[in-house]
Amino acid sequence: MGAMIRISVIGLGAMGAAYAAKLHLAADTEVRVIAQGERAERLRRDGVTVNRTRHDFTIVDPDDDIEPADLMVVAVKYPSLAKALEQMKRHVSDGTIVLSLLNGITSEEEIGTAYPMSHPLLSITFGVDSVRRDNEITYSSLGTMSFGEKVNAAPYTEQVRWVARLFDSAGLLYDIPADMVKQLWWKYLVNTGVNQVTAILGSTYDIVQHDSPARDLMIAAQREVVAVAQASGIRLDETDIDSWLTVLAGLGPHQYTSMAQDVLAHRPTETDIFSGAMRRMGAERGVPVPVNTCLHQILKSQESLSLS
Secondary structure: OOOOEEEEEEOOOHHHHHHHHHHHOOOOEEEEEEOOHHHHHHHHHHOEEEOOEEEOOEEEOOOOOOOOOOEEEEOOOHHHHHHHHHHOHHHOOOOOEEEEOOOOOOHHHHHHHHOOOOEEEEEEEEEEOOEEEOOEEEOOOEEEEEEEOOEOOOOOOHHHHHHHHHHHHHOOOEEOOOEHHHHHHHHHHHHHHHHHHHHHHOOOHHHHOOOOHHHHHHHHHHHHHHHHHHHOOOOOOHHHHHHHHHHHHOOOOOOOOHHHHHHHOOOOOOHHHOHHHHHHHHHHHOOOOHHHHHHHHHHHHHHHHHOO
8 A cells, every 4th residue: 555554543352453453464554552551561561362363563652752643443442432532642633544443323423523633434343253351352253344434425535445445455344335324323223232132131142043032122122223313314214123133143143242241241331322322312302212221221230230
């Protein structure tokens, strides 16, 4: 792709490390990981292992004087986003392209508000089965990333074409949907149902891959997302739930969702951006969301017990 490409990553969990490793192997790239304190020292000493291959990224302190990134990858969990926005300040300047790997439908807007001179692209990932255990990340599939502007039509914007070339060099699968906003809401529909139900039950995908009360609960939560989306002018409908069920049937039955992994590891969850956001948006739009209200209350209660 020509001159050296500066890529900064904040958040080196299962997703962040897997993407950093792929981008690290692309031609003419320098991957810098933002970290500080004990975590930074551990990464310098031990690196990070992805699919049994050790990677030693350049570790930079948030306050280091450094050239801004061409691409900023934000891969923290939502509860850590506010802190990440502060720590990446030296890495974002005019024209820096930002890709968010966060769940939910608000992170790109929050990044754009914090850094109006940057160029955040909307993005989602699906079909990913990466898992972190201590300093080791394993995956059999990184799935596909959908990314782009809110609306994409050929010829795509310069920024979208640039990321596509980078992903081609890194061997990352992607697509560029015409309606990226709807795609973002589709992933939100998926996560609001499957992540929360499996997290409450501490279960793998298999509990929702066949007819069961858990599957019914997942679908009920997703139908509320459809109702709120339609009240917001987003073109989701029952066929989007059907398309999710098709994807779900092909996932590894013994894999855990990211939120189920968080609950089992006694980490804070992202329920506030799923059912919490549903409660807020439902109230604003006059759409009842009783299932998501109940899921949110259960998950917040579990969280307070496990973290106390």
